[in-house]
Amino acid sequence: MPIIKAALLGLGTVGAGVYEVIRNQQEQLKELVGAEVQVVAVLIQDTDKEREVEKDVLVTNNIQEILAIPDLDVIFESIVGAEPTNRYLDEAIEYGCHIITANKEMFAKHGEALLEKALENDVQIGFEATVAAGVPVIRTIQQQLQLNKIGRVQALLNGTSNFILTEMRKKQLPFAKVLKTAQSLGFAEADPTNDVEGIDAFYKIMILSQLIYGEQPEWNTVELKGIASVSEDKIYHSDGRYKHIAELEKVGDRIQATVRPIIVDEQHPLYSVEGVDNAVVLETSLAGAIMIQGPGAGSKPTASAMLEDFIHIFQDSKAAVLS
Ligand SMILES: NC(=O)c1ccc[n+]([C@@H]2O[C@H](COP(=O)([O-])OP(=O)(O)OC[C@H]3O[C@@H](n4cnc5c(N)ncnc54)[C@H](OP(=O)(O)O)[C@@H]3O)[C@@H](O)[C@H]2O)c1
Structure with missing residues (x-):
């Protein structure tokens, strides 16, 4: 089965929720997008904190280590504040990753520019979680x-x-x-x-x-x-x-x-x-x-919005992912 490689930027309330849903609902996700979803890396700030992730997941505070991973398909971003997030996402779009974000401050300030850049680079941005979390506004x-x-x-x-x-x-x-x-x-x-x-x-x-x-x-x-x-x-x-x-x-x-x-x-x-x-x-x-x-908030409702965005993007580009 094809693999979709995902990285999480942020592993707090929202990021941990996304990680858990991906693990717990892997079979349903496979059916929906026709591929196995693998979280291969996580970006955090504090490298001393214990993280509840599988041993083979790269845990780093250096975005360049994540953007050096070959064939990364998607980034789930749930860190706090406009910068350096905007810069990270800008680079990730150039790299060719789809982006799914929950970060409203960053998106209110830089969403328009990021969407333009995504269009130029033929990737998509999901931002359902930035407004009212799981409520599909x-x-x-x-x-x-x-x-x-x-x-x-x-x-x-x-x-x-x-x-x-x-x-x-x-x-x-x-x-x-x-x-x-x-x-x-x-x-x-x-x-x-x-x-x-x-x-x-x-x-x-x-x-x-x-x-x-x-x-x-x-x-x-x-x-x-x-x-x-x-x-x-x-x-x-x-x-x-x-x-x-x-x-x-x-x-x-x-x-x-x-x-x-x-x-x-x-x-x-x-x-x-x-x-x-x-x-x-x-x-x-x-x-x-x-x-x-x-x-309009909380770990699971926000993860719900992000995973629904994910499904939408990968059902859309299923052919591309599978080729
Ligand atoms: N909580 C909600 O219900 C909710 C709902 C909708 C949207 N949001 C949005 O989602 C985002 C995350 O919220 P949250 O509640 O999950 O926050 P949180 O619990 O504070 O988690 C933030 C995560 O981001 C990491 N982080 C922060 N700054 C970073 C940086 N500069 N570089 C790398 N990693 C960084 C933190 O690392 P450490 O673990 O090392 O501290 C942590 O893992 C925010 O933008 C928020 O507005 C939240």
């Missing part, structure tokens, strides 16, 4: 709504913020206490800045803007507010519910985007989306308003 837009014009997008794109606002309101608890609970449950990072300041949701709505309108608004024109500054009293006593909503709309030639906490009433489609869930409402020209909801 990207592919729904790319494949299921091709004839539709998407007007407005309204979305809950940060599970941590939604969890905190939900818990504060339901249990009338202060922000700091609920944040601690979120951290202890693994819903928030040790440094929660990107989540509670709205930066994570901002990157995701920029990726959606690029996908839907082919461009992003000037970043400094986007109103960006996180949940940390909302008064506890308002969250406890408002008529309606505070939701941290990222919104996107093209008005004339101008793309307008906002990321901010607002109060919504019972009629609003995002009113009942509670806890860590993400949800995206797409107002479409033919199909009407469509809402997609589900877990």
Whole structure:
């Protein structure tokens, strides 16, 4: 049977999930892509940490060792931050690898250039996991709504913020206490800045803007507010519910985007989306308003999005891989 050689950049929450799914669902993957999927290398930062990978997997902190492997077919990238990731992926595309990424900061900043480069080099980039993890937002837009014009997008794109606002309101608890609970449950990072300041949701709505309108608004024109500054009293006593909503709309030639906490009433489609869930409402020209909801973070949901991208790419290029 042919072999697809894969490398993982990052072996944290997401990377370990991808590794586990590839190992546990090897038989299904073989059926779907007609080849055995072998993880041959892993890029990490700390070479002293114990890694739960097979002995024959190269574990390195040097990207050049990975790009020196002959016939590498695909890279699953789940490291943190825009650089040096962007540089690594740029080189990997030149090498001729397909890329599947979960890294929203990197993709919001460099996705357009990487996609262009991928086209020139005849490889594909899967980025479903960058927005709402396992919730299939990207592919729904790319494949299921091709004839539709998407007007407005309204979305809950940060599970941590939604969890905190939900818990504060339901249990009338202060922000700091609920944040601690979120951290202890693994819903928030040790440094929660990107989540509670709205930066994570901002990157995701920029990726959606690029996908839907082919461009992003000037970043400094986007109103960006996180949940940390909302008064506890308002969250406890408002008529309606505070939701941290990222919104996107093209008005004339101008793309307008906002990321901010607002109060919504019972009629609003995002009113009942509670806890860590993400949800995206797409107002479409033919199909009407469509809402997609589900877990927007976590090891398995994110790995799910990345492996679905993988299947899509390799089913597409099955003939090429098998030849
Ligand atoms: N966690 C989620 O639910 C989720 C969901 C969707 C998207 N994402 C995105 O996926 C990415 C990974 O998230 P995560 O939660 O898996 O992070 P994580 O648990 O902190 O893991 C990050 C991994 O990347 C490695 N790494 C970081 N910087 C590196 C560098 N410069 N060179 C080589 N390796 C490097 C780390 O190495 P060490 O192991 O040596 O520290 C670690 O293995 C992020 O971009 C995040 O935004 C995460």
